[in-house]
Amino acid sequence: MSPKNLLLFGATGTIGSYILDAILSARSQFDRVAIFTSPRTAETKASALEKLKAQNVEIIVGDIEDEEAIKAAYVGIDTVISALGRTALAQQIPLINLAAASKDVNLFLPSEYGTDIAYSPKSANEKPHQLKLKVRALIESIPREQLNYSYVVTGPFAEMYLNSIPGLEEAGGWNVKAQKATLLGDKGEDKVSLTTMKDVGTLVLAAIQSTSSATLNRPLCVNSFTTTPAKIQAEFERQTGTAWKSVSFTSLERLRALETEAWEKGHPAATGVTLRRIWTEGGTLYEERGNGVIGEPAVMGLEEVVANELKRVSSL
Ligand SMILES: NC(=O)c1ccc[n+]([C@@H]2O[C@H](COP(=O)([O-])OP(=O)(O)OC[C@H]3O[C@@H](n4cnc5c(N)ncnc54)[C@H](OP(=O)(O)O)[C@@H]3O)[C@@H](O)[C@H]2O)c1
Structure with missing residues (x-):
């Protein structure tokens, strides 16, 4: 089933804002586009959030550590896209567990958008990869009937x-x-x-628009x-x-x-x-880049x- 109801975490951040822009360029293809943002951002980026509201984006303000708030935000959502920053990568662990427990969420894109953290056996020991590897290990341990995933791997911006x-x-x-x-x-x-930041958005949008066995439950290594x-x-x-x-x-x-x-x-x-x-x-x-399996945007x-x-x- 193609994603219709999206929830984004980190959508106000560096790469999240490009991902949201790309999604908004195809707004009519989705029933709901919601973002979950912190009270601090709601205060500091109030005018940007008002502009998003005007583009039919639901703004949910809350603490990502508040389980009840996350459960409520997941109601009716089929696809969660995380673009949380490096300092918040571990916070995805409860978000993924709650997504797996939710009857609505079917697909989770963790915050990747970088180097392939499973490129070679050596990758397992690279310091910057450790938290992203933990996130992958959790999501891969969840039965696929409960939750699918997609890793959008873009290399350096x-x-x-x-x-x-x-x-x-x-x-x-x-x-x-x-x-x-x-x-x-x-x-x-x-x-x-290399992948430009605008193209990260384009490629994430294409990835969720063309979900198939070629894109789901595996890394999707794309670039500009x-x-x-x-x-x-x-x-x-x-x-x-x-x-x-x-x-x-x-x-x-x-x-x-x-x-x-x-x-x-x-x-x-x-x-x-x-x-x-x-x-x-x-x-x-890579031997072959993944742009082709998502329609070569x-x-x-x-x-x-x-x-x-x-x-x-x-x-x-
Ligand atoms: N390939 C590359 O060259 C490259 C470069 C940079 C980043 N990246 C990757 O892109 C992803 C996103 O990074 P980014 O630099 O775009 O992120 P960012 O701008 O630092 O943060 C994104 C958002 O995450 C939320 N956030 C940040 N810190 C948080 C915390 N401690 N607790 C809760 N929420 C927090 C905030 O959203 P709200 O306040 O709205 O909740 C923030 O706007 C990461 O996986 C990163 O590794 C790749």
Whole structure:
């Protein structure tokens, strides 16, 4: 049965807002679109929530740790989409248990939208994957008659991949103002698959619109395009019409050293450095991407992403 009544968690967040936008672009295909949001967000983002109400979105304000509030929110909902942030990933455990116990909820999309956390046997030991792995283990332990799931795996968000981590510029990124780039890998020629944030929304929408045995109860590894740091650099230089002042390379070996140091120092971006190391090792490459099984929706390309970044920086 195709999803008709949706409830989103984290819909006011970074990627949740793109997912909600995409769903609203197809609003007439759904009977209900509801979001569950915190009292704090209801206060701080009141005008954005008013705009959503005007687009026929039900706003449920509550505490995600309040079981009764969640049970009430699940009534009449067939599909739950979570886009909760990294600090709230564990909060999905009770949300999933309650979804399994609900007579209405049939499909749960946990907050993934990133690196494939089961890419290889090594993935099981990666620090940033631990909570998402716990969530997967729980959802997979639930009988399928009770709850189906779909993991939308997108790899790095293209826009974020372009930007360096403040204080950790050696871990890769493009600084348009300074015309300075740090490319990951010895020569920047290792492939990486990226998904723009808009496309994450497009691909989640397509995933719920085309539920089938090819999309349900498995990872759905999708992306906007596959490129290399060197190709990104070439596109920046083509669009800016100039050879950049400084282009350097960070080898995998150096990236691994930066990663160790970041974890040892308790750097808040240690997770980001680990993910960049995984991406540079080829952790976003698949024999076949899943866009085809969800109807090959139109997605963005490198040229547009670079153009958007140049526009963003010039407007600062
Ligand atoms: N592939 C990539 O490059 C990439 C980059 C960033 C994130 N991601 C992934 O995308 C997913 C969403 O991340 P995000 O950065 O979009 O999230 P976010 O903006 O940090 O948070 C999303 C929402 O979650 C809710 N939330 C946050 N902290 C919470 C807490 N402690 N308790 C309860 N609710 C909380 C809030 O919603 P309300 O206040 O409305 O309830 C918030 O707006 C994650 O799985 C993350 O790993 C991937």
